[in-house]
Amino acid sequence: MSAGEPPALRIARPADVSRLVALEAALFGVDAWSADLVAEELTGPGRTVVVAAPPAGGPGTPSAGPVVGYAVLGVAGDVADLLRIGVAPEARRTGVATALLAAVLDVARQAGAERLLLEVAAGNAGAVAFYAHAGFAEIHRRPRYYRDGSDALVLQREL
Structure with missing residues (x-):
């Protein structure tokens, strides 16, 4: 993934849990979330998990590769919490974190957070x-x- 190429973003699926757990371990060490906790975040009330992957062939096309970043958002009333954001080392400085943050900001606004x-x-x-x-x-x-x-x-x- 190059610095000028935006990542493909989508809502996480259960099939992403193993990759998210691997990223958690690599990025957060002893503070990494367990597989059970990651799986719960996918369906928890007020939760949204956005993942980033290298684009396949242009905007709007499915991703071609594995998840290289993710963000976990929780919204309760007028307050949203960015619970987690992580980007694989090989995808850093390519706009992944910026795109993920923009996506969760949009989700938070749409959910009514202030x-x-x-x-x-x-x-x-x-x-x-x-x-x-x-x-x-x-x-x-x-x-x-x-x-x-x-x-x-x-x-x-x-x-």
Whole structure:
């Protein structure tokens, strides 16, 4: 997948669970979600899981390859939470995360949410910069939030 080629996005299917679990393990290590939890997110109330794959032949065509990124959104009333976003290392810096974020922002708006919240590791400079560029602002810090003892920043964006 090249940097100028947008990924094909779609709603996750049960057949995607094994790839999502593999990505979880590779990206989040000890904080990775289990297969059962990933499967529950596909059908949970207020949940939407969007996946990205390399495009097959142009806009609107089915994806040609495996899932290379995903985002999990939860919406409850006027608040949406970006619960997870991940991109395979080989697909980073190709627009996958930007496309996934845009997709979940659209889903959140359509569901009636007025703001989107997320948590990100304070030491993850790349992710913090990505979210700042997308219009998110820090509203809180959670000390020692992650298993490794690192802090989480709670970020918000009005929709």
